Amino acid sequence: MNTIDDYDTQPPRDFGRRKSTPADVRLGETITAIGPLAVAFSGGVDSALVLAAAVRSLGPSRVLAVTAVSESLAANELAPARAFAHGLGVVHLTPRTNELASPGYRANGRDRCYFCKAHSLEAIAELAAAHGYTQVATGTNADDAVDPFRPGIRAAEELGIRAPLRDSGLTKADVRLLSRQWGLPTWDKPAQPCLASRIQYGLEVTGFRLSRIDRAESAIRALLDEDGAEVRDLRVRDLGRTVRVEADESAANRLATLGGVHDALVGAGFDQHDVVLDVFRSGRLNSESPVGRGPARDVRSAAGRRADDVDHRGPRRSSR
Numbered sequence: 001m002n003t004i005d006d007y008d009t010q011p012p013r014d015f016g017r018r019k020s021t022p023a024d025v026r027l028g029e030t031i032t033a034i035g036p037l038a039v040a041f042s043g044g045v046d047s048a049l050v051l052a053a054a055v056r057s058l059g060p061s062r063v064l065a066v067t068a069v070s071e072s073l074a075a076n077e078l079a080p081a082r083a084f085a086h087g088l089g090v091v092h093l094t095p096r097t098n099e100l101a102s103p104g105y106r107a108n109g110r111d112r113c114y115f116c117k118a119h120s121l122e123a124i125a126e127l128a129a130a131h132g133y134t135q136v137a138t139g140t141n142a143d144d145a146v147d148p149f150r151p152g153i154r155a156a157e158e159l160g161i162r163a164p165l166r167d168s169g170l171t172k173a174d175v176r177l178l179s180r181q182w183g184l185p186t187w188d189k190p191a192q193p194c195l196a197s198r199i200q201y202g203l204e205v206t207g208f209r210l211s212r213i214d215r216a217e218s219a220i221r222a223l224l225d226e227d228g229a230e231v232r233d234l235r236v237r238d239l240g241r242t243v244r245v246e247a248d249e250s251a252a253n254r255l256a257t258l259g260g261v262h263d264a265l266v267g268a269g270f271d272q273h274d275v276v277l278d279v280f281r282s283g284r285l286n287s288e289s290p291v292g293r294g295p296a297r298d299v300r301s302a303a304g305r306r307a308d309d310v311d312h313r314g315p316r317r318s319s320r
Contacts, residue, residue: 023178026168028057031137034162038064038128038136040121041092043081046139046172048186049179050164052088054137060089064133068097068120071210072194075218084186093131097123100207105196108205110151110290112196117152121159137162143172149286190232191282200239202291208269209238216268220245220255223264229254233280236265240291243273246280 020028031037031054039051054063065085069078078094085092097120099105104115125136140163144150156163165175179187195210203209216236224231224247231251237244243265247255255261256277265275 021178021181023168023170023174024053024056024182027053027164027170027178030164030168031057034135034137034164036062036133036135037162038066038124038131038133040124040136040138040161041065041067041081041085042139043067043077043084043186044139044192045179045186045189046141046165046175048084048139048184048189049175049182050137050139051085051090052179052182052184053164055088055090063088063090064128064131065090065092066124066127066136067092067094068124069094070097070099070120071207072099072116072196072205074192074195074214077192091131093127095123095127099196100205106205108196108199108201108203110149110201110286112201112205113150113152114155116194116196117155118159121156121161125159125161135162137164139165141165141172141175142169149283197285198235198237200237200285200288200291203238203240212269213238216243216245216265216270219264219268220247220261223258223260224251224254227254227258233282235280236268236270237285238270241274242276243270244276244278246278246284249279252277252279 027049031050035058037054037058039047039054041047041051051063051065065081065088067073067078067081067085082092082094099116099119102115102119105112105119121136121138128134128136136159138156138161140153140156142165144153145163145166153163170178176187195213196205198213199205199209213236217234220236221231221234229251231247233246233248234251235244235246237246245255245261245265246252261277262275265271265273
């Protein structure tokens, strides 16, 4: 099972010559019809496939990879993205973007992703145009297009951004299967949404909050690695007075018995928070009440305990 740190390898040199399937024929035809293409490349499985498919269909000289680098990008994401783009032989640009300049993004309502994508994709499109590329594509797939909670897609559509995976009818499962058939190292990469997605709606997004989450996740991963425990999905969620650490069930149970969770979180900057351990669930904050709306949930750890019941050096106990 691959983890988030396993993706520093390049695609195989022969991926472009591997046997065609109906799925990659459709994708290739879609991209060929678009022409020279700049890809908004996050390094995830979806945009990696778009980038590889563009190189396969158009050739590396007609493809540009652009990764927006901001405080919401986890520190361990950029190097693997660079290695992947380098392996494809494409020019890879990494402009700094400042989503925090947008009041709508900082306010962190349920439409936060709209403001994030509007800012970052506009910056990518302007940079691409300066390099001669009039068409920009994202990794939006067919599943994303029918997901009722994707405000970022609206921003992309307003900017005229292309979505070749969606337009070719490729679902997430199709993306992973085709990536595996091509030997792309990203085929089984865990989802790694931006750091802002870990902050409960209604709490202001700040640079400090983003960097604190990034440091905390790195520290928890290191703690599990030192223990020999494997973790695929890990999130440190900032809920205001509470920080919730979510991980795969086996890793969550291991964290419940490990010492050092408190120290790792305090070292990252979570020094005045109740701590909760729980099993990872994707998109969890989308189903929870924003700060100040509705009762807070009393979430228990995978072992049925709060983290401060396990680590007696932990942060202050909840009075609730």
